[in-house]
Amino acid sequence: xxxxxxxxxxxxxxxxxxxxxxxxxxxxxxxxxxxxxxxxxxxxxxxxxxxxxxxxxxxxxxxxxxxxxxxxxxxxxxxxxxxxxxxxxxxxxxxxxxxxxxxxxxxxxxxxxxxxxxxxxxxxxxxxxxxxxxxxxxxxxxxxxxxxxxxxxxxxxxxxxxxxxxxxxxxxxxxxxxxxxxxxxxxxxxxxxxxxxxxxxxxxxxxxxxxxxxxxxxxxxxxxxxxxxxxxxxxxxxxxxxxxxxxxxxxxxxxxxxxxxxxxxxxxxxxxxxxxxxxxxxxxxxxxxxxxxxxxxxxxxxxxxxxxxxxxxxxxxxxx
Amino acid sequence: xxxxxxxxxxxxxxxxxxxxxxxxxxxxxxxxxxxxxxxxxxxxxxxxxxxxxxxxxxxxxxxxxxxxxxxxxxxxxxxxxxxxxxxxxxxxxxxxxxxxxxxxxxxxxxxxxxxxxxxxxxxxxxxxxxxxxxxxxxxxxxxxxxxxxxxxxxxxxxxxxxxxxxxxxxxxxxxxxxxxxxxxxxxxxxxxxxxxxxxxxxxxxxxxxxxxxxxxxxxxxxxxxxxxxxxxxxxxxxxxxxxxxxxxxxxxxxxxxxxxxxxxxxxxxxxxxxxxxxxxxxxxxxxxxxxxxxxxxxxxxxxxxxxxxxxxxxxxxxxxxxxxxxxxxxxxxxxxxxxxxxxxxxxxxxxxxxxxxxx
Numbered sequence: 021x022x023x024x025x026x027x028x029x030x031x032x033x034x035x036x037x038x039x040x041x042x043x044x045x046x047x048x049x050x051x052x053x054x055x056x057x058x059x060x061x062x063x064x065x066x067x068x069x070x071x072x073x074x075x076x077x078x079x080x081x082x083x084x085x086x087x088x089x090x091x092x093x094x095x096x097x098x099x100x101x102x103x104x105x106x107x108x109x110x111x112x113x114x115x116x117x118x119x120x121x122x123x124x125x126x127x128x129x130x131x132x133x134x135x136x137x138x139x140x141x142x143x144x145x146x147x148x149x150x151x152x153x154x155x156x157x158x159x160x161x162x163x164x165x166x167x168x169x170x171x172x173x174x175x176x177x178x179x180x181x182x183x184x185x186x187x188x189x190x191x192x193x194x195x196x197x198x199x200x201x202x203x204x205x206x207x208x209x210x211x212x213x214x215x216x217x218x219x220x221x222x223x224x225x226x227x228x229x230x231x232x233x234x235x236x237x238x239x240x241x242x243x244x245x246x247x248x249x250x251x252x253x254x255x256x257x258x259x260x261x262x263x264x265x266x267x268x269x270x271x272x273x274x275x276x277x278x279x280x281x282x283x284x285x286x287x288x289x290x291x292x293x294x295x296x297x298x299x300x301x302x303x304x305x306x307x308x309x310x311x312x313x314x315x316x317x318x319x320x321x322x323x324x325x326x327x328x329x330x331x332x333x334x335x336x337x338x339x340x
Numbered sequence: 341x342x343x344x345x346x347x348x349x350x351x352x353x354x355x356x357x358x359x360x361x362x363x364x365x366x367x368x369x370x371x372x373x374x375x376x377x378x379x380x381x382x383x384x385x386x387x388x389x390x391x392x393x394x395x396x397x398x399x400x401x402x403x404x405x406x407x408x409x410x411x412x413x414x415x416x417x418x419x420x421x422x423x424x425x426x427x428x429x430x431x432x433x434x435x436x437x438x439x440x441x442x443x444x445x446x447x448x449x450x451x452x453x454x455x456x457x458x459x460x461x462x463x464x465x466x467x468x469x470x471x472x473x474x475x476x477x478x479x480x481x482x483x484x485x486x487x488x489x490x491x492x493x494x495x496x497x498x499x500x501x502x503x504x505x506x507x508x509x510x511x512x513x514x515x516x517x518x519x520x521x522x523x524x525x526x527x528x529x530x531x532x533x534x535x536x537x538x539x540x541x542x543x544x545x546x547x548x549x550x551x552x553x554x555x556x557x558x559x560x561x562x563x564x565x566x567x568x569x570x571x572x573x574x575x576x577x578x579x580x581x582x583x584x585x586x587x588x589x590x591x592x593x594x595x596x597x598x599x600x601x602x603x604x605x606x607x608x609x610x611x612x613x614x615x616x617x618x619x620x621x622x623x624x625x626x627x628x629x630x631x632x633x634x635x636x637x638x639x640x641x642x643x644x645x646x647x648x649x650x651x652x653x654x655x656x657x658x659x660x661x662x663x664x665x666x667x668x669x670x671x672x673x674x675x676x677x678x679x680x681x682x683x684x685x686x687x688x689x690x691x692x693x694x695x696x697x698x699x
Binding site for chain 1: 568571574575577578579580581582583621622623624625627628630631632635642644645648649652655656659660663664666667669670671672673674675677678679680681682683684685686687688689695
């Protein structure tokens with residue numbers, strides 16, 4: 021806590037940005053953008069982020085993904101020396117095939133579970149009037165602006181990070197990548213598992229739509245199967261590399277998250293993380309959680325940043 | 341108190357027992373004509389006219405454990421009529437009738453039936469073949485190397501337990517032999533593993549120089565390569581016992597009836613292929629059989645598939661490098677802003693601000 025007693029620097033000369041620097045919350049005061057450097061956090065999480073359903077879905081996907089990768093990658097690189105050792109961990113290629121399929125169906129169940137959670141969660145929020153599309157994964161123009169703003173901050177041009185909602189651009193990008201990847205992998209995987217049925221569904225439909233192509237000697241099933249095989253492998257390798265190198269670095273290995281971010285187990289996020297990357301969600305937290313309001317008020321008082329509540333004209337007679 | 345004599349006795353006993361460990365029981369090769377009288381000598385051989393060294397030794401202990409162990413020598417080597425015999429110029433004819441009666445049969449045994457099937461197949465020597473082709477075509481001994489009798493001790497077939505019941509009525513020797521003969525073929529179409537079959541067929545079919553010399557079509561030249569790229573081939577390479585190998589599709593249960601695909605008798609003839617796929621893919625339909633078991637779209641430059649492949653390569657490297665680049669930039673800036681690596685109770689922002697914030 022070397023700099024906890026220092027006064028937070030206000031970027032003078034940027035009066036236009038001063039409104040951006042402070043965010044006013046009723047009953048708390050003006051909250052500076054970089055207050056996250058001065059708050060105290062509990063590594064296991066202070067503020068709610070994910071419901072227990074999301075945590076369960078994530079764990080399901082985590083374990084099935086690892087099982088799928090461990091049994092699938094040796095098949096793709098079957099001629100490599102290590103592939104045989106890796107596949108023998110599962111009891112040979114014929115057992116690994118069953119493991120792969122069971123894991124795949126579990127992952128598909130987790131996806132269905134997620135869709136159900138999202139739909140019913142949204143309906144529940146709408147009924148109680150708490151639904152706000154800004155707090156969901158819906159992509160917005162603001163996300164694009166946030167990326168540009170963040171890059172400017174990384175390059176030292178912008179003084180502070182953008183104020184982001186519950187889900188920032190990285191998370192939205194990854195979420196949509198997962199949706200795309202899952203669709204590709206499930207369809208291509210089913211084509212590999214049930215070639216007979218899938219050969220019936222897709223190519224037959226295509227053949228009906230394009231009869232002249234058949235006359236030219238184009239074989240849709242052969243093409244579709246080859247395409248599915250290619251897509252399944254390529255998409256899976258891409259997913260594996262992105263998860264292993266990008267996702268895990270982001271959530272566990274970057275400074276401030278190392279050695280482990282507990283969010284995926286506890287469903288809670290640390291205070292400093294919430295304020296840094298999800299500032300607008302933190303403002304929502306302040307409005308919703310009284311204890312958090314008390315904590316922030318105390319901290320602002322310590323820093324000498326207390327402000328008197330703004331008084332609107334309509335309130336004047338009552339105060340008087 | 342033991343005397344040195346006692347120690348000597350113990351030592352002698354142990355030595356004798358040790359020697360017994362390495363003395364095998366005499367093998368039971370059928371050698372009525374006593375051919376082994378000469379052929380048992382390990383270095384019996386000669387240097388022929390071309391300077392090639394040939395060994396004529398028959399190891400009784402190995403031969404006695406092979407499938408042909410009870411067939412007398414001259415049942416196959418029929419051209420030997422006197423002793424000492426003349427230099428051997430003829431090949432063994434597997435279609436010979438030997439003096440063995442299979443259990444439950446009165447006929448003398450012969451491989452004639454399967455050889456008849458073979459002589460009609462694509463691998464048999466036809467009258468119009470060139471000399472090169474004739475030499476390249478495999479005959480019985482090319483694939484069948486008189487393998488050592490291997491017994492199936494799989495859990496699926498409780499070998500000893502099932503055999504015990506047969507012994508209630510049948511004589512042990514005959515029924516054991518018959519039982520082994522059947523059970524070790526029960527697992528697959530062939531008694532060889534899929535890996536061994538791919539390796540065996542690949543011995544010639546993977547040799548592109550040989551295939552080119554024999555005027556095999558481009559499709560035939562690439563057959564092994566394209567198969568190994570397919571899902572069947574990849575599984576077999578990885579050690580699968582249930583994925584399709586060469587003869588799963590190219591031969592029926594007769595095993596030797598391998599024809600070119602335009603022959604009506606071929607299992608891969610366009611009218612028979614539905615039945616062939618049905619062996620594993622129970623719900624086969626006319627669309628499934630069009631799927632390339634030897635996928636070649638990747639190589640022939642199918643534009644769409646080629647494009648997808650290139651697209652994915654770019655997408656992969658593009659995504660990974662841009663995302664990781666951004667992540668590294670982010671980490672560098674946050675470090676300069678004073679964040680420390682370890683997440684501890686309290687705060688991670690324990691460092692000093694090393695960056696000039698625009699004032």
